[in-house]
Amino acid sequence: MDPAVRRQAVAEAVFRVVVRDGVEQASLRNVAVEAGLAIGSIRHYFDSHDDMILFAVEALIQSIDQRVLAHVRSLGDRSDVRRPAERVLSEVLPLDDRRRDEAVLWLAFVTAARTRPSLVPHAERLYDGLRRLCHRVLTVMTEAGTIAAAHDLALESERLASLINGLTVDGVLHPDRMTPELTVSLLCGHLDSLR
Structure with a gap:
């Protein structure tokens, strides 16, 4: 998958988690579950949790x-x-x-x-x-x-x-x-x- 598309899909998953449960629940694990991805896939596109949140x-x-x-x-x-x-x-x-x-x-x-x-x-x-x-x-x-x-x-x-x-x-x-x-x-x- 195109990395830009995958990163955007992860951002959308962050949005859903934050809207539903708050920023503190937007962990790499919870976002991976929301996006239907393995946590390793999230780490492939983002260096850290902070990087993922900042991108979102x-x-x-x-x-x-x-x-x-x-x-x-x-x-x-x-x-x-x-x-x-x-x-x-x-x-x-x-x-x-x-x-x-x-x-x-x-x-x-x-x-x-x-x-x-x-x-x-x-x-x-x-x-x-x-x-x-x-x-x-x-x-x-x-x-x-x-x-x-x-x-x-x-x-x-x-x-x-x-x-x-x-x-x-x-x-x-x-x-x-x-x-x-x-x-x-x-x-x-x-x-x-x-x-």
Whole structure:
């Protein structure tokens, strides 16, 4: 099998284990069982447990980045920037099973970075990436006249990123209370408050 394909299959197994059981249960043995492989096969593609986890985190980041960037391109249509802006920001919120699993993974890996130094650069990339995304969306909305030009975009980007983080955490921990409908309503209400 193509090594890149096998490594991606192992990353997907890591994702399933982490979503179901948490980062601490994503051992080489548990991931091998999940992937239907011998533990030696996992070791053939990854030098260590840490290497496997770091690869999975990077695969998660790239997957989210590719999907979000596809939506960012839609911000170019200045005639109706509000709807594309909502779609871009919604891509990082737990609004369906796929995005909820990604949010669970994001939260698990970022939390694990507190005690696993090797995860810190990835956690920093996720932190900074969300702020850059928020800044880009707010810049385009300001240029299109969808939000008031008087706003401090650096501060508003931090505020929006913090809102998205909070909505994500609540959506993961309390999905029965922070429903997708409520999540979208709160996001739209915040964007409306910037007019």
